[in-house]
Amino acid sequence: MKQLHAPLAWVEGRWQRDVLLTVENGHWTAIVPGQLAPPDAELLAGPLIPSLVNAHSHAFQRAFVGLAERREAGQDDFWSWRDRMYALALRISPQQLRAVAAQLYAELLRGGYTQVCEFHYLHHPAQGEAFDDDLDMAWALASAAEEAGIGLTLMPVVYTRSGFGAQGLRPDQHRFAADADWAWRACQRIQAAGLPRVTAGVALHSLRGASPADIARLRQLVGSDDLPIHIHVAEQTAEVADCLAATGRRPIQWLAEEGLLDARWQLVHATHATAAEIEAVAASGAGIVICPGTEANLGDGLADLPRWLHHGVPLTVGSDSQVTRGWVEELRWLEYGQRLVLRQRNVAADPGTQPSSAARLFDAAVAGGGRAAGLGLWGLVPGARADALVLNREADGLRGLPDEALLDAVVFGSNGSPWQSVWVAGRARPWRAPQRVGEAFDAAMRELWGTG
CATH class of the missing domain: 3.20.20.140 (Metal-dependent hydrolases)
Structure with a gap:
């Protein structure tokens, strides 16, 4: 079990402050707004939204x-x-x-x-x-x-x-x-x-x-x-x-x-x-x-x-x-x-x-x-897999905006990937393809299309 603390999170269709999220076995078990961060909680560096x-x-x-x-x-x-x-x-x-x-x-x-x-x-x-x-x-x-x-x-x-x-x-x-x-x-x-x-x-x-x-x-x-x-x-x-x-x-x-x-x-x-x-x-x-x-x-x-x-x-x-x-x-x-x-x-x-x-x-x-996807629960709700996106408030299109405009700006003002991190099953995942993945893709494209 671990706990994450978000300064701002999109919960129940609105922005809520100081949200404490508990993760166990890769799923959310509790999501509680208005909580101070416990000493052992991982502090997220930006607003949290569902993936x-x-x-x-x-x-x-x-x-x-x-x-x-x-x-x-x-x-x-x-x-x-x-x-x-x-x-x-x-x-x-x-x-x-x-x-x-x-x-x-x-x-x-x-x-x-x-x-x-x-x-x-x-x-x-x-x-x-x-x-x-x-x-x-x-x-x-x-x-x-x-x-x-x-x-x-x-x-x-x-x-x-x-x-x-x-x-x-x-x-x-x-x-x-x-x-x-x-x-x-x-x-x-x-x-x-x-x-x-x-x-x-x-x-x-x-x-x-x-x-x-x-x-x-x-x-x-x-x-x-x-x-x-x-x-x-x-x-x-x-x-x-x-x-x-x-x-x-x-x-x-x-x-x-x-x-x-x-x-x-x-x-x-x-x-x-x-x-x-x-x-x-x-x-x-x-x-x-x-x-x-x-x-x-x-x-x-x-x-x-x-x-x-x-x-x-x-x-x-x-x-x-x-x-x-x-x-x-x-x-x-x-x-x-x-x-x-x-x-x-x-x-x-x-x-x-x-x-x-x-x-x-x-x-x-x-x-x-x-x-x-046949997953039933999804998003920032207890029981759902602990997947989420941490926004980068300094990303193009987001910086300087009031909290209430952030989601509007993500969709209509950003360049498309304004996140600091992507979380899957309670873990931050690398979200750029490793070099070996790109190299294998390039090789497949050469075989399929005779490129390069």
Whole structure:
């Protein structure tokens, strides 16, 4: 057991002074404001805030960042980007994936995330040969997370078809093949491994990538187990149109009307949702994961943030394709996207309950992130893992500000990583990638792309 003392901490949705935090077995056991520091307490050098969960990640795509930002001819959109991304997905090895993921996870720590939900669908060897272990790619991710010091929720993905009405996957998708039974066995094996700070959930790639029979089977296997179930949904207008043509219903409408959704479900992107669909999700208790950086990069569109917030739907963020790797930028663009389209300011704020846009989005992401990762409690609350960020009041954008403006400035005025330290399970973690991690990443990039 040890005690930490923060001069200022974000507790219960507001700044509170002289907060004494007790840590035991890597979890908060007590958080008490208005306390003098005991002689043996560790004094934190700046204000303390919760870290966030990165609720949606494809780690391998870190090796593709910056390599799809040109248009040589024709139109470029999500689908053309996806075809180019497959060139990476089809050849990355477990060793290369480990190197890429270790670099990414170190960067995510620097970006203020201390847990990452890995939406994992690179299951099989690139050339069709068998791995020694079916989960070699998953274990590579777990090993990378351990080296970086970040928590990991691994979610094996069900992926059985290339589109609505298709009988299977395309040749360039054969690595992804996994039915509900395979994904469930993988989830159980990951849980049984007992790796530190590693847990598991399950995922369905999308309604176009998993059939109704796949979804029904996975639901049967999961039963009443309390674990996260994630799915890409309504990210692209073409996906919505295809779903309508195939089923007569929109994707979120289909999930809701089939009675599938409950508090375990996380709808990733949910960009193109109608008012009726948002109300149905709210009634179900399901949450959403918005990835503003990736959604902007891929030209997906903007979610109806005001309506999601109005209906109290649990909401958090993810890095997805890894073009952004810090939650400050994700929250900033979650708000800025709305400002641009609505030509208003402080769209996320609620003058009646929380007039700060930053605070409302941050508190939503803290609460929604724990649920998305299957961790239950999250943040500066007793019982949660003792993860947090210590702010640097001399960082660009923060110095000289009154206390009450600090969180606003973190989101809308800082350069993105205004922390002095990042804490995971009650320990301050190095949040710059060790030299060996960077060197392994460089070597993997040379092998994958012939660089350097």
